Amino acid sequence: MNIAYLYPWDVVGDPAAPERIAALGVDAVALAAAYHSTRAATPYHPDHRVLEVPHSALYLPVRPEAWGTLKPASPTWTPPDAYIQAQDALRATGLKVLAWTVLTHNSYLGTTHPEATAHNAFADPYTHALCPAHPEVMDYCERLVREVLTVARPDGLILEACGPMGYGHQNMHEKTAGADWNGPLPDLLSLCFCTACADRYPDGTREHIRDLIDTASSSASIEEALGERTQVIKDVRLSLSTTLRQRLIAVSRQVSPDTPITLHANPDPWAAGAFAALPYGEPGADVLVGNCWGTPSTDADRLTTLAAMAASTPGAPNRPSRTQRIGAYVLTLPPRPADAQVLADHLATYAKAGATEFHLYHAGLASPARLAALRTAITGQDPSQR
Numbered sequence: 001m002n003i004a005y006l007y008p009w010d011v012v013g014d015p016a017a018p019e020r021i022a023a024l025g026v027d028a029v030a031l032a033a034a035y036h037s038t039r040a041a042t043p044y045h046p047d048h049r050v051l052e053v054p055h056s057a058l059y060l061p062v063r064p065e066a067w068g069t070l071k072p073a074s075p076t077w078t079p080p081d082a083y084i085q086a087q088d089a090l091r092a093t094g095l096k097v098l099a100w101t102v103l104t105h106n107s108y109l110g111t112t113h114p115e116a117t118a119h120n121a122f123a124d125p126y127t128h129a130l131c132p133a134h135p136e137v138m139d140y141c142e143r144l145v146r147e148v149l150t151v152a153r154p155d156g157l158i159l160e161a162c163g164p165m166g167y168g169h170q171n172m173h174e175k176t177a178g179a180d181w182n183g184p185l186p187d188l189l190s191l192c193f194c195t196a197c198a199d200r201y202p203d204g205t206r207e208h209i210r211d212l213i214d215t216a217s218s219s220a221s222i223e224e225a226l227g228e229r230t231q232v233i234k235d236v237r238l239s240l241s242t243t244l245r246q247r248l249i250a251v252s253r254q255v256s257p258d259t260p261i262t263l264h265a266n267p268d269p270w271a272a273g274a275f276a277a278l279p280y281g282e283p284g285a286d287v288l289v290g291n292c293w294g295t296p297s298t299d300a301d302r303l304t305t306l307a308a309m310a311a312s313t314p315g316a317p318n319r320p321s322r323t324q325r326i327g328a329y330v331l332t333l334p335p336r337p338a339d340a341q342v343l344a345d346h347l348a349t350y351a352k353a354g355a356t357e358f359h360l361y362h363a364g365l366a367s368p369a370r371l372a373a374l375r376t377a378i379t380g381q382d383p384s385q386r
Helices: 017-022 082-091 107-112 135-152 185-190 205-215 222-255 296-312 340-352 368-379
Strands: 002-006 028-035 038-041 050-053 096-102 117-119 125-130 156-160 261-266 287-292 325-331 357-361
Touching (some): 028 082, 028 135, 082 096, 082 135, 107 125, 135 156, 135 222, 185 222, 205 222, 222 261, 287 296, 287 357, 296 325, 296 340, 325 340, 340 368
Parallel strands (some): 002 028, 002 357, 028 096, 096 156, 156 261, 261 287, 287 325, 325 357
Antiparallel strands (some): 038 050, 117 125
16 A cells, blocks of 8 residues: 655645646555644645745644643644645545644644643753643643544544654754764653653652763663663653553544554654654554665664564454554655655565555655656656656
């Protein structure tokens, strides 16, 4: 199964977009229903070429009665029902539409509710990162999933940032590279000590982490740096992802029992980003998608780990007979070349590692040459030769 990722603004206002996407040979579109701030190229849109998205937003009508303490913002750069408009247009071409839903990565809510965000051991806030240890964050994520399923009625649900965010994957111009924070330091800086997390660790953990950030060797691993504290800190971190993930799956099954659930997942237990830590599997999900933006061999190893995890994970009680699928989140943008053969080789490598779905990022941001290469890699047909 081939799935092209898109933003609502790639479709709304561009009547040619649905057919252009369908012509790629994909089976479905992952359409952003809730997404963070960005600055996006729109190379095909008849009205603009660059779109500034200044804050996170929900691309469905924001119904006041549906929300609690944390309420998402509506976009001003697209209509408030942009997801619905785009979904209808894409479905008219025969494409399925999956709701790509970003959860804890939300700088709008993090800025307006800084108390609900992650804080490192020095109490520095990460305003892009809602911390799921806070009940109001958990409540927001549950309400978001419920609202997406109820209002949008998508053909599938994709959960991104389904766990704690961390030091990386922020939303401002990044000016931290010169500090040379390598080795375990990004992981140490990703450990959260907000008011809801700090007391979950043993006494003295915050001070220990602060010392490590200033003294840890860049050649050490996170486990080597933490030493005897490794397991308890790992357990605290993973419990946040597990609790959030399982509550959202329960809500999803309650609202729409047959809607497939896809998780952006990382088998690394220290993962803190869009692909949440999932070292022990998740029987409630239908698809586990691994990031494939790095070296193909390393990406393939990650997929192999997810595939082995899926094979050893029993079915959920209410879905005992389903086979859990593995997806590869494939980059079609720079630094990847606009080369159909290179892309086809990558897809073959990921398929050999266990992937049966290809999540193709990103059909709205890719140049015409990149879209042509993508179509050739998928279908084997060069559109320039037609």
